[in-house]
Amino acid sequence: MNYLKYITMAFLIFSLQSCSDFLEQEPGTQTSIDELLQNKEGVLIALKGLYRSVESTVREERFSVYGDLQGGNIKFTPNSSGNSLGQITPGVNLREVYSFEDVAETSNSASFYSSNYSIINQANLILEYTPKLTDATETEKNQIKAEALTIRAYAHFILSQIYCQDYGYTPDASHLGVIYSKESIKSGLKYPKRETLANTYSLIIEDLKSAIDSYSDASAMSGPAYSYFNRNNTKALLARVYLYKKDWTKAYETANDIIANSGFTLVNTADLISQWAQPDLPVSEALLEFSVPKDSESATSTSMANYFGYNSGTYARYVASNDLVNLYENNDLRKQLFLTVNLPTLVNGVLTSAPYNFTRKFQDNAGYVAFRLSELYLIRAEAALENNQPSLAMADVNTIRARANATLLTSTSNLKEDILLERRKELCFEGHLFFDLVRHHKGITRNDGCISTNCSMAYPSLKFVLPIPQYNINLNLNLQQNESY
Template sequence: MDDVKQTDVIDADKAYQSVSDLLKGTYGVYATLSNNTRMYYGSVLADEVKLSDENRGQGQGEYKWQFTATGVSFGFGQYFQTIDRLHRVLEVADNIPAANATEENTKKRIKAELLAIRGVAYLELLTVFMPQGYQPDSLGVPLVLSSALLGKPARSKVSEVMTRIEADLASGRAEALIPSAPTDPLRLSQGAIAAYQARAALLKRDWAKAAAYADEAIALSGKSLSRATYTAYFSDANESETIFKYRNGAAPQLNWRDANGDVFFEPADKVKNLFDRTNDIRFSTFFGADGGDTSIIIKYPGSERGPQTNDLKLIRLAEMYLIKAEASAEGENLTAAADAINALRAARITGYTNVTFADKATAINQILVERAKELCFEGFRFFDLKRRGLAVNRNPSDSRNTNWQDLPANSFRFALPIPQSEIFANPNVRQNAGYN
């Protein structure tokens, strides 16, 4: 007997019947790219925050490194949803007729964007779930290249996933219909894709490519570092340094505090002590509240769309200067490294005097400190320590208990667990060591 098709099932050939439908599907892919989860874990697992006296248990398991594979997802399902959604669009795109040359160009751009987004999604997954440092032959994540909800792929090697990331991002860069500058920062531009290429090269420790891609991202962005617009920038009042962003309908401040004002996490003393509190505009932009209480994180203070609602800056110009600095220093080009750091600091610190780096070790140390300052509470710190093979070391005033003051560099905790629900659904996926 022939299979009876359920009446409530919408096949792809019905869901996508026009180029306009393809574009809507593409927007649905973009809707999955929030980095709010990474922002949270990148801070809580690292040395950026400390427990508040008002914390009622929120995030304490993660803060104390007591998380398990059954308790948190760390974005695993999110980015595989991204990948499945984009495959559903890609698999029908060639069968959708274009009414004219404009629609044909729209299709070409969509396909290139979606391949680049796949590269972005796999880069996010690899960053979270691979081991500390860059170990090419260790386990990465499953590579899925089509929509296959019942598929059971095993985890691919880190090097294999990186090869896919590089190829997908290169496909996006190869399509001239993707604009160079982020005229619409809610969609990928050539500058944004170059920025992700820089991130991937930095993770891979391909220093020459990381520096070159960072340079390309800076040039293509059409943006410049600005002190004058900086505070308002985090209130979404301008796009002065945005290369790519996510239109957020939620409240990133709720990572750190309740809607009623209760504070779950305060900024760590270790982070606040890095800043020149008088001359560095970042200190008053990141910390404070009415009455000058610097125990509150205010980096995302809200916008005209709501008191706690902000767009999430997925790629900022400042990060590219920091990648250029780190990659240049690793490549023994200390002049280029100093130039990049000086440009960033001069746009943040009143009366700043340029520095030079006498040696590579000094340069790397200062660059990592600058990353800790500029990118705090944006999801980088834990993963910066992870890729550099460094420990998490909290100040005693930030940890309360020596049991959660230090996470050794060789801890299995740096490779976050594959959610146990995924292991149950796909027995071919091996769990990261330490969580079985």
């Protein structure tokens, strides 16, 4: 009984902590949930806080570099000062994850797991209070509902990427998914079990389709439209979900809808390099980029440059591996998106100047790019190929390659591998590679710069998913741990 009492108290404390940022309206000033969410202004304050939570969670190192680091697109820079000058070591936030040796008790990604369920709880609170608003129109309430539903689905989806084996791991996706929460903790404590992955995806798709039906043509809040969920980028998320689910017909239809009807166009060849270099603005084909937070003087203290930046000798932790850089043809414009810099590196006990390739994608005040149009072309290509339309698939791949001035494909004989390779080159540093390899049932091979005890791992592997943090297992005795942890 004392043990159960402890669990319940701990869960309540966690619940309150998970809402603390949500209720913070200005430094040192908090308000109750009931008071805040009684009117439209309060709900919009809550929605703004929810976006802030989403942005900080997906941009945070534990998620934003995960797919590229585990897949082999990126490696570490040498330490820049002190007694460890020139040494190359993994960062503390991903040290065990990087080597596929994470443990439940001290998981590197414990905060990522809890942060996403905090986001889900916040979204559920907004969904529960919004229908009761008396000072908002039905159109306004539907828009708020649509954005909250999409955020709820998005959080569940990225949790499934990290903590669940790929959709094809079992023939009917009957293996473990995630807990899918559709009620806030305020409605009462519950101790649910994990859904199957099939059910998890069905619930994600249900939320996204409901959101798409509810969107209006204007965001619920003021500010740059590219930083909020809307009908177009929600469809982009849905297309990605269908891709991972291997629902090729719907993946094709949804991606095609965005390409044909969203009003977005690919960045043209002439502007490809300069648009990635512009500060404070995403590339024009970005369907969603979460804006980095700014203070009252419009200064930023954190951005994607914290992980990929280079500025006059000051540099961040991650650079492109030669495994990635060597994939590009010399005439491929995307090769110009690498900045080569020599850094002091300890080699056999001697400091040596060695070249490192920083990406130009995420310099200055770069935000987290969640979706852009290039991905939709490659989703449509993959879905077309799986639907036995290889000519259509090759045409889409060649659209991306032509924009980059790369050699065009002339044969569909190896198109499945060509599409996977094009995704690696086009979407590098945007978090896709590891998940692409796993959903294709491929292992990983990390050569250049790998300092892990596990540089190569074959598919399937129980270590391709992370452990549910033990803290959360202790809170919910119905929460099943991933196998091998």
